[in-house]
Amino acid sequence: MAKILKNALKTIEEYKTATPHYVELLDILGEILIIREEYRRKMKEIIFPVDEELIKKKIAGGLPLIDFSAGMFDLAEPKQYFLALLEIAEKRAPGETKEIVQKIEDGSFNFEKLICDSFNSSHDDTSDEIDDDVIDLVDLFLEESLRPALEKVVEKYGSIVAGIGWVEGYCPICGKDPKIGEIREEEGRRFLFCTQCGFEWRFRRIKCPFCGNEEQQTLAYFTIEGEEKYRVDVCNECKRYIKTVDFRESKEEANLDVEDIATLHLDMLANEEGYN
Numbered sequence: 001m002a003k004i005l006k007n008a009l010k011t012i013e014e015y016k017t018a019t020p021h022y023v024e025l026l027d028i029l030g031e032i033l034i035i036r037e038e039y040r041r042k043m044k045e046i047i048f049p050v051d052e053e054l055i056k057k058k059i060a061g062g063l064p065l066i067d068f069s070a071g072m073f074d075l076a077e078p079k080q081y082f083l084a085l086l087e088i089a090e091k092r093a094p095g096e097t098k099e100i101v102q103k104i105e106d107g108s109f110n111f112e113k114l115i116c117d118s119f120n121s122s123h124d125d126t127s128d129e130i131d132d133d134v135i136d137l138v139d140l141f142l143e144e145s146l147r148p149a150l151e152k153v154v155e156k157y158g159s160i161v162a163g164i165g166w167v168e169g170y171c172p173i174c175g176k177d178p179k180i181g182e183i184r185e186e187e188g189r190r191f192l193f194c195t196q197c198g199f200e201w202r203f204r205r206i207k208c209p210f211c212g213n214e215e216q217q218t219l220a221y222f223t224i225e226g227e228e229k230y231r232v233d234v235c236n237e238c239k240r241y242i243k244t245v246d247f248r249e250s251k252e253e254a255n256l257d258v259e260d261i262a263t264l265h266l267d268m269l270a271n272e273e274g275y276n
Contacts, residue, residue, distance in 0.1 A: 005037050008255045015262045022262060024092070029261050031088050032144060039081045040148035047074055047149050050157055059164045064175035065157060066150075068119040079104075079111045082145035089137055100138060118142045119175065143176075143196055150174055150197035158199055166201050169209025173199045178209060180260045181233075183246040192242070193256040200256075208235035209242060222269075230263055232270050241275040243267070 012026045012033075019026075048066045058065060083104070086097040103109040118139065154173055166172040171194035178192040181203070190205045207214050218236040221244070229250065234241045243266050245254050270276075 002037070004255070005033055007253070008033055008258055011255055011258050015258065019262060022264065025261050025264070026258075028088060028092070029258065032085065033257070035081070035084055035088075036144070036148055039077070039084075040151055043077060043148055043152055046152045046156065047077060048153050050153060055157065055160060056164060059161060059166055059172060062168050064170070064172055065161070066153065066174050068116055068175070073112075075112050075115060078115070078145040078149055081148060082111065082141055085141040085144055089141075097137070114138075114142055115146065146174075146196065147198065154197055154199045161199075162201065167203075169203060169207075169212070171197060171199055172201060173197045178242060180243045180245070180256050180263070181209075182254055182256060183244060184248060184254075186248075188248070190244075195257065195260060198257075208238060208240070210240040211235060211238035213237040222273075224266070224269075230259075230266060232266050232275075234270065234273075234275050239275050241270040243270075 009030055012030045016023045016026050050065045055065065083101060086101055089097045090101075100109070104111055150173065158173070161172050169192065170177050171192075174194065174197045176194055176196040179195055181190060181192040182200075183190055183205075188205070190203050191200045192203045192209055193200050203209060204214075206216060206219060208219060213219060213235050215237070219233070220236065221231045221233045223231045229246050231244050231246070232241050233244050243260070243263050245256070245259050245263075247254050
């Protein structure tokens, strides 16, 4: 992990020079990656237990290993990590997150419920009390708050899941939809990446991960001139998209956490074209 972190931080510095309009976001990502590693190392036990006897049955049935709808987890460590993440934002924009911290500490916001809601795309508890920009920040940090703990699950069970095989477009570990993927190996195999837990899994090239559409005439992609190693795969059935990187020609090793931030302009273009 230390080598991966070192390489990621090096890539961030390179991208800060190449894409100066992303400097602030890349700086924040660098800070997040550093404290993510600190919290991951401090975690001695897996806080999201997996019933090993059910792994094969779950994978075969299209069920992720972790069921967040159960809501029966000790989230004390992710909560502390979440508050540490908010400190990063507070340093850069004093006052922006102070109210959120106070509400979480005094119990006005239930952190455990916010986590469960984040898997159900429901944020009604906060939407009436916090402006939209801060809600986006809360959503980002809620997702990140689980990452160190979920990486522990990936470390222990990821190779088992990969060996069994997973055919769904959502993550087999935590159930989240992917935002970015990668084309790699000589055969041009497609892998999807989960920013929630950091797991990558192989997926069919000609298939929408969101609705399962396999009709070539309704699947397309677009690129930007001069940035052909990046593309946006779109589905005209469900109107969703996923970013894809292809570093086979340059033989670079992609860090998809970094690439997700460095390609935000592709998200904006996809949104402008009516994809979400």
